[in-house]
Amino acid sequence: MLHTFLRHPLESLVWRWNWKTALVSATARATLFFIVNAQAGWSAATMALLVEFFYRGAASGSYGAATQAFRKAQPAWAASIAALLLLPAFGHSLEYIVHSTAGTPLLNRSILASVSLTAFSTLFHLFAMRRGVLVVGDGSSSLVEDLKRMPRIAFEFFAVLPRAIFRTNQTDAA
Numbered sequence: 001m002l003h004t005f006l007r008h009p010l011e012s013l014v015w016r017w018n019w020k021t022a023l024v025s026a027t028a029r030a031t032l033f034f035i036v037n038a039q040a041g042w043s044a045a046t047m048a049l050l051v052e053f054f055y056r057g058a059a060s061g062s063y064g065a066a067t068q069a070f071r072k073a074q075p076a077w078a079a080s081i082a083a084l085l086l087l088p089a090f091g092h093s094l095e096y097i098v099h100s101t102a103g104t105p106l107l108n109r110s111i112l113a114s115v116s117l118t119a120f121s122t123l124f125h126l127f128a129m130r131r132g133v134l135v136v137g138d139g140s141s142s143l144v145e146d147l148k149r150m151p152r153i154a155f156e157f158f159a160v161l162p163r164a165i166f167r168t169n170q171t172d173a174a
Contacts, residue, residue: 020134020143021064021125026056028121029114033104036113040105048110051102055095063087064134067122071129083126088118127160128153 030053037048066087073079092115099107128134133146133153141149 016065016068016137017061018064018068018134018136019061020136020146021067022057022061023143024134025060025064025121026053029053029056029060029117032113032117033099033110036110037104037106044105047102048099048104048106051099051104052095055098059091059094063091064125064136067125068129068135068137071126071135076130080123080126084119084122088115088122092118124154124157127157131156 030049033052034045034049037045067083070079070083073082092111095114096107096111099110104110125134128146128150131149131153132139132141133149
């Protein structure tokens with residue numbers, strides 16, 4: 001998997017750019033940066049929002065392409081760990097540089113909030129993509145169809161841990 005990214009970065013990350021994750025992520029992250037920076041004033045919060053929206057709009061399409069590729073990698077647990085560690089490490093390093101250059105006032109808090117969101121969103125996107133949601137290209141659905149499926153996907157995502165605990169308790173009881 002990583003070998004493919006390194007040997008064919010244009011094909012893997014640019015030509016397979018995932019506009020769905022770019023739009024969803026840029027909107028969520030820009031809002032997060034606005035909220036975190038609101039205490040620094042309207043102007044600072046708006047600038048942080050715009051910087052994050054344009055950065056994430058560009059970057060998240062590539063991260064989405066990488067996550068989409070990880071959805072079929074086996075074993076699934078190893079792909080999840082790689083997606084959860086490698087992509088965010090690169091993305092947040094670049095995010096820090098972009099916002100530092102732009103002068104985002106509450107940068108450390110903003111990055112911490114963004115990293116926290118990434119831990120959740122990367123696993124959720126990988127989970128959704130394994131079920132055909134938020135993917136682009138062959139066999140993909142429209143964004144509207146993906147959004148219609150999102151409540152069910154979210155329910156299934158949040159039910160994973162309780163189901164695993166229940167199964168473990170059932171096995172222990174038997």
